[in-house]
Amino acid sequence: MTNEAPTLGTIQVLRKVLGYSSRADALLLAGGTIASAVQGLLLPIMTILYGSLAGDFAGLTSGQLSRDTFLAHLGSKSLYFVYLACAEAVASYGIWMGFTVAGESITAKIRWRTLAAILEQGVAGSSKHGPGAMTTQIGAHCDTMQEGISSKLGRVLAAVAGVIAAFGIAFSRDWKLSLMMSSGLVAFGLVGAAGGRAIKRSTERSMATAGEASRIAHEAVSGISCVMASSAQGRMTDKYLQVLRSGLRNAAASRAAGDAMMAGIGCIATLLFALAFWQGSRLFVSGEVDIGDVLTVLLAILLGTASLGIVAPSAQALTSAIAAAEQIFSIIHAPLPITSRPDGGEKPVELQGCFAFRDVHFSYPSRPDVPILNGLDLTIEAGKTTALVGASGCEKSTIFSLLQRFYDPQYGTIELDGHRLDELSVEWLRSNMAVVSQEPILFNTSIHQNIAFGLHKTGCRYTPERERLLVVAAATKACAHDFIVAQPGGYDTVVGDRGALLSGGQRQRVAIARALISDPKILLLDEATSALDTVSENLIQAALSAARRDRTVVMIAHRLSTAQSADCIVVLGEQGVVEKGTYQELVARRGAFFNLVESQGVAADLPYRQNFGVSTVSLVSGTGTRMDEKSDAACLESCATSAPHRVAEEFRPWQVFKFAARVYLQSRHLFIFGIFCAVVCGCTSTMQSFVVAQAISAFGDRPLGLKSLQNIDHWSALLIAVAVVQLTASMMRGFSLAVCTERFILQVRDKTFGHMMQQTMSYFDSHPATSLTTMLSSLPGELNGAGASLIGTFTIGLVGLVSAICLAIAVSWKLGLVFTAVVPLLLASGYLYGAFASSREQQGRKLYADAVGYATEVIDGMSTVASLQLEDSVLAEFCETLAAARRSSAALANRACLVFAVSQAAQYLCFAACFYYGGTLIASGQATMLQFFICFTAVVTSTPSAGACFGFLPDVHKAAAALRGIMDLLAQEPPIDSATDAAGLAASKVSSLIALDNVVFSYPGKGSDGAPTLRGINLAAHKGQLVALVGPSGSGKSSILSLILRFYDPQAGSVLVDGLDIRKLRVSSLRRHMAYITQDTVLFSGTIRENLLFSAADPSRVSPLQLEAAIEAAALKDTIASLPDGLNTAVGHRGMSLSGGQRQRIAIARALISNPAVLLLDEATSALDNVSEQIVQKAIGSAALHRTTIAVAQRLSTVKNADCIYVVDRGSVVESGTHRELLASGGLYATMWDLQTSLE
Template sequence: MVEKHAGTQHEPDQYADAVAKLEESEVTADRPGAFKDFVRIFDYADKLSWVLNVLSLVTSIAAGVVLPLMTIIFGNAVGEFNKFSAGDTDAATFQHLILDYVLWYIYLFVAKLVLSYISTLSICIAAIRTTRSLRQAFLDSLLRKEIWHFDSKDPSSVAVLVTTNGARINKGIADKFAFLIQYVAMFFAAFVVALVRQWKLTLITMSIIPGIMVIISICVPIEAAIESRVMRMYSQGGSIAQEAISTIKNIHAFWAQGKMVEKYDNLLQQAHTEGEKKSILYGILFSTEYFFVFSGVALSFWKGYRMFANGEIDGIGPVFTVVFSALIAASTITAIAPQFQTFANAAAAASEIFTLMDETSKLDPLSEDGLKPSTCDGEIEIKDLSFSYPSRRSIKVLKGLNLKIPAGKTTALVGASGCGKSTLVGLLERWYERESGAIELDGVDITRCNTKWLRSQIGLVQQEPVLFQGTVFQNVANGFTDSQKRLSDKEQLILVQQACETSYAHDFVSELPNGYDTEVGEAAGLLSGGQRQRIAIARSIVSNPRILLLDEATSALDPNAEGMVQRALDQVSVNRTTLVIAHKLATVRNADNIAVISDGKVVEQGTHFNLLQSEGHYAKLVAAQNIEEQSDKYDQVSDVMDGDAEKDLIRHASLYKTATGEFDPSAANIKTGTLGYSLIRCIFLMFLEQKSLYTYFLISTIGCLIAGATFPAQALIFSRIFEVFTLPPDQGQPKADFYALMFFVIALGNLVAYMIIGITCNIIGQEVTHRYRKELFTNMLRQDMDFFNLPGNTSGALTSRLSSMPTQLQDLISANILLIFVIFISVTSTSVLALAYGWKLGLVVVFGGLPPLILSGYIRIRLETTLEAKNSERFAEGANLANEAVMAIKTVASLTLESTVLQRYQNLMSGIVRNSIQSLLWTIFWYALSQSLEFLVMALGFWYGSKLLSEGEYTSSQFYIIFLGTLFAGQSAAMFFSYSTSITQAVEAANYILWLRTCKPVMQENDENRSKGPVTDGGEIALASMSFKYPRRENRVLRDISMRIEPDQFVAFVGPSGCGKSTIVSLLERFYDPTSGQIIYAGNSISSYSPRLYRQNISLVQQEPTLYSGSIRENVTLGVEGEATEEQILDACKQANALEFIDSLPEGLSTACGNRGLQFSGGQKQRIAIARALIRKPRLLLLDEATSALDTQSERIVQSALDKAKEGRTTIAVAHRLSTIVHADVIFVFGDGRVVEQGTHHELLTKKGRYYDMVLAQSLNKDV
């Protein structure tokens, strides 16, 4: 039955609306992080998280009230001290009363310990759970987006958003938020206590609050807006980094590290300039808050003494309760001020995530809307179909295309690159929506069908198969339907094995060390191309789809692998509607119908033989691809396979088989990730590097000294004020006025000090994060390939570290380190003051109280360091999963894997939550202990001080100076450990940055080789007894290879996948050095040359063309030192047969390529890549399947250009398509890591060996 709303699900006009929305989103992305974004984060808290948040709120408020309650005890105790000093109380009674107050301090200690533990633990658990839900919702939102959404946005930035933004949000709603609540509660509780004690004096003192609120309300929103813009720039920079790191071989080949760093640094400089605008804001925010608070203290004393003199206050106790409440408020402001940056960062991070989440998706792949027919025959009819890509609306790709694809038959699409063949696949999969016309499945417009149902009826095999990290079984099982996912493990394994048997994958999978449980590695790098493709075929048919789409499924394979895969495809196509897109026409000769597409229309169709007889477009394509007339049929030779090579591939495929426990000493260091340096050592080393900032450090030191001196100054003034209240009003009034004035002087000093600290800390912080982001990126790009092959160094993980670690280091070296310095000065100065005024009491309270407090904080930092390192590793794994899914969004969509990916991500996040909570239980105890020990220190001071006072050893003035000095020192030390989370993260970041410097690449430019490069224009290349195995792998890929390549020769390497052809290209590029033997170029070992000067002589064109975000011009000139002229660029494009299609683009060479060149077809991307290679005018040209992605027409033209380009230079081509190397001077045939044949094309045919068999496998028709 057809649902009433089914026909209105996604109409073409909605597609245009979606594109408009996409363009509007670029504007909305500029919005700053607002308070509403911060509040919205809590929408993702579940019931338990809300309970924990409420529990934390209540206990945080209670914990905040504890310290203000101390002022009541202190005020009463001061009264007893005054009575004893005046002789109104005897010594025994005095000590008994003080013991009662000591007990109250112990009660406060227990209360603060328990309440701080519960509040911090609760909110940290709630924050982890909430952030987990938000991360999952964000990924869910991304996977629900239309595919065209990612054409204009860089999917590689997802790793940055999921990790960095998630971490910033977590930081803003976890313990920092509990601190804020606690300090706010403390702030108001202090005034409530004061109001109860003396309401009139308190109200006068509270006049400072409006001033503080006005400053905060003005500065914080402005800061949040700036931070939002800075984060967006960092996100763009993260995308650049992701592009470069994920294509590191290409970056090294063209020695483009410098250009990528420069491109990255341009964004960093913009962020730096924008970020420095916050300097004056921080200066105003910090300084005015301190100024208002200490002005309030001055006002309290000034007015308080007058009220005392007038009889409105009956003693010193109420005045000191009010004053100390004001001082507590001052300490809370000290703690609150730096937190606003954390909350602004969290709001900005949330804003960026919510901006993407709020973009409406017109095509939701997880929606239940639309038709879900019970059967599908697979009859497809395309009617008058027109289409242009959303990012290039002015260019029509399809122009009224009409085509019938009969059910159960094989239909092939052939034609020039960019003619619209693959576009049709995207429209059938509903990655894109047509502009006009219709695509009908069994007579029903596919826009009326449920998207998930439609895609589940289609099996897709692409040119570049995407497998995901996991086992072979998991990758094939990714093709399961929902009903198949509910089967037992045994039944699922049977289905997977059957699919692999059908796709000819079962045999090689069974021989893997762990069979179907063998890990395939990142990007399935442990399998050959043919093996990956066969697993992809198994995945596409395991659900038994009615329709099979084969988009260049064999074009990237060698002849032997191609033969194996083609047999698999022929078998799985039986009784299925199969649509084949092919450049290799040998793969479609048996199709029931072949449609030739040109200029967006079907210009010719029929069977292979009918089209040959008509001598039209198709006949010309066939003639161009036929290598040589042969009498043997294709079917008789397609079974040829290099058995030894296949077995060798199997040995190489296992992650466990290739890993070895014995490492090269020079490589061992690249696995540690840290130097294990302490906080002090990290700070010292980082400080030594900031010579350009020494002036700012000096200025900030002056501010820190002034701010730190505030604490002992307070102790001294307080002790003098005690005496004032024992004097007659006529004597006491002038002194009271003077000491009130001194507090106002302190207020002015803090105004200056924190203005200096606020301005300089941001200047320092922006410079530090800029410097270390650039350094970290530079040091990553300079590493050898072995560094990037390590499991923890995936592109997602490295980009995540690049994004987060410099920010963590910024926190350490700027605001936090300056505030920590202030705390250090206050602890030191007040401790010295206490010892100077009374060594007995000073020794007891300083050395009896502070060491346990510091020890508890130190233990907490050590525990947090371990927790932070583990969490970084766990979240990096989550980032990899999210990044992998979004980077392969088309594969995820075609397999309807959205729910599976989300479930895997959810399971991973749940594991992180569980492990983090277990670690937090113990870590937070030590934090709570460090926050509450100050009450024990005060209890100890009161007890021993009263004893000394009652015995006549100390005066009350001495006691007050020592006690208050110790009180301030204890509070400062406790405040220090509130910064420990930032310190922990920063120490880890500093260690990683310093460690990465110690990872010295083998292939680097140094003083010894800096000026040494090949000196001839066309040097001979010699491989002398060369063997090679990849680092940390047992099996050799190349075995005792010796060959000589003369200058200006055109040489070809052919052979089955995994035989070592591309490995030799990697060795010639010096991505690796041989395990034994050497490579000689121009008379010297290439290891003796500067890699930069050596690679200037080489250009590489790889099988999978790599383009970067930026214009065509920027991509073509990527490997050119200095500036290339317009004439050079145009000439290179012309040679590569790219100029014609570039000129047809509205912006020509200035056309943006988009992420990974998504704006262009495979053939167009490859021609741009060839132009990039030719503009360097290389002496050695390496072509690693350079034309495999091109259609026949483009291949012929480009091959002609390459034939011309090889004149005057040596050319080495790795080829599967043998038509491209027929005219090579020498063809080396590889097998099992050795050269098994060599000679010219005709010489090798005469031998009738392996090369002969490969040629037979690629011959189209003996009659052509």
């Protein structure tokens, strides 16, 4: 089934957007539309006054009006300008309040609906698009849409109303002249349609690139440990930059198309003036019209079409908004991959729990040509425990996805108690299930809330006290209570992004508690105890055994010992079910399962390396003895010497300007050329005013004969020349500054992402991946206010204003000074509007960023959200977050509207002052009619352009705030600098010893009242030795590996490589000699080949033989050969198109390709089946022959032949020695061994 929505037209998109308006929104939009129509009428109405006053001027000059009569007319008609100013204030207030408030409300609903649609599409839709692209829809695309449908839509409607009113007034005065000028409307329509299509096409392509860039950024930030360990920060930055560059052309084309469209409209308008003067002069000579009619028609068309030029950026924003909305609706209206019956599906009263797969064929939507299941027939009996075993890649996890109905099979049926699964209510089905996966996902909230999420599917609501009791009971069953209460915040401790602040075992125990709290009828366990220590596993296995009673349990088991108690074991292979039966039955058959048991028997005793003589590492405290423990007080005293947290610097405006100028230096020639063209455009507007005034004045010549007609023709020809210059300059300005703007945004994004990649791990611990990704994706919209295109718009307004003032003073210094005197009023009101609007937007933007970050986290954990039935809860929380953002922005809305209204009304006050004072000067003989027309025409053309610039002040403030945040990030010098090899010694080789000397460590931000993570750790690993770290979950084993990789620096003590403190070594050089394989496999979107070459210093230098050797060593050869595209097979988002074991083997092969001197293994084989585990352990053992290997292990049997085993408990090494020595000592290791042996 396709997941593509049909393409919508512009009108359809706009109708769909406005269709999300409530009754209150509709009233606001109606009020805003009426206000827009009123505002659009004002300038054309002013032309009636202007034409009437022009007739009075002509009457005064010809002697038909007395001076007193003229002054009386002047006073009354100037007062009308004040009335127009009041009407403008009311209309502007109505536009701002109506469209901005309604636009924000509509966008909030569409954000909510977009997230709802993404949740409805479920795992299938999320795996196809990826969280980065979907987050872009909710974040950047909705921001673009909101900007277009808010006040900018009101400006466009006002401009359209102005054009219609202008031509209406013109036709009422003289239909012949107006009809001739109406030909321009056709030209306007053609240019606008062509420009709109070009803008939309380029914007859609640019948005697609933006989604790809967001995906790369999200993967890099969420997989930062893998990126750091591979020293691939630079490579990810280059990949990010490459995608941005690929979208530069389309983004610049979108801006340039908008500028070219408005340049064409401006050119056509100027040509219409020339036509009007040429034809109007002849109608005037023939006596068909008088001068007032000609001037009214001319100025009506002049101001009506001039409004189109002023509104150009708003029209472009509206076009971009429609393109963004179409992208959003492609998600909202995409066909659902999982469909339900119209009535929601059946909800059987009784549930037994018997599943039946009947000839099931299935392929993932992302790889429809690759069959995953071919005619699977399988029955899972009700009330019993069924274990699924088999080689990695035999699609055990796929069966789990089908059971939860994340996907539907392409052929065949799945039944539950005789009911087809696709006939059942999806909500009812999942509410009776609980899932624990081998890679559990926790949300960035408290431990209590993460466990309580399991209660949502029950439909019951509990008091806070009762809910806490249920949470504690579930945590106790999952052996999580003790470590939870040991946290600084207890059950209220926030777990971080994806639970990053907890260890793997702690996350798994929280996930188990979350599953058990709902007391489900069906329990799905996907290696549910793979990350647990022996003690916890023993207790949880007992708890799970008790939980299996009277319920259907389906478990995936790589460790066959965990399947011994199952009622039925199903052995899966490439062709489906190979055999099934009880443990004893299958062993007696001596078939496929017996071979797995035999291989596990080998694997259970197989160390990471073989054929080594056991050589015990000598420690200061002695081998096989208990280590001295350092007190918490002493450790915390050592931690107190760590560097204080850096406080963000407040950058001044000139510093922000200087930063932006440095970025623009790289495009300085193009930028200077564009600004020069903008200056020309500003000057041509004043030149146009001068020529128009001269032509108007020529109508006053007496007698009006052939010489006057030639004079008017002369000025008309000059207007044509001005139009050509204006068109050329505008198009060159648009193109050059569009390219500069996109280069500026690209360079700032590149600098931001690149510097982000060089931050230490503590930075990412305190900044969730979702918020960082949201920040990066929103930069293009936020930086528009600092773009060269907007700078060009300001330049045109400023040059036009200054040149108009200079022209007015040069022509008549008295009129010029009056005009100059009212300009500060306009500037001050505009600045105040910008300040108020900016303050409002900054508050709202922070909360909207939080909302988008929350949505990203939800999308990233889609499978968990779906299995826990959290959709309604998530949407309610998202709705509340959006409502909070709206409430925050509404606080300053009223004041900002008032100031904005004053700023827009100020221009009419300027007109009134100039008209009245200019008329008195003419009446007293101190100015001529020509001088007045030159000054006033300059006022008419320059003041609206300058006033329109203030409408963009919020964009400027928004850009300045974004640049301050970026500058603060760039000013942060990471204490562990991996950006350059300029500092530190090169680790040319790591040959002899890795040691931790009395290391004390606490994670940054943990707080001084908590116990350190590591307390006085001492350990050593020589070349060629296997050193194992074992102990309870959360004891600090993985933290030791993080310190060796220098993800963090200890607060006290040293980490030594070959006797040298690693703080003296180059970070990239150090990590290049190490390979890090974690229990949480990180793969990146792309092909298998790209993921295998990820850790190579130079992928182009990896030979096919090296690649093939790594593939064989990781038991990947057969898997890759079975895929139609082989190494070019796409792995999907986070590698979800592959099984867990396949992902883990790719990670192992990726590590071996770099030929590291040190192997750091954090439960590296936890997700592998027995056969693959045996092969991979042999490969690692062979690879470790001349390498130092440090392995974190929960399964003690895999490291019993290690040269030295360190037992870590609560941050301290409590025992060390060989396997035999530790068993003989009878300590914690011996206890763990006895427990694990009993499980085996």
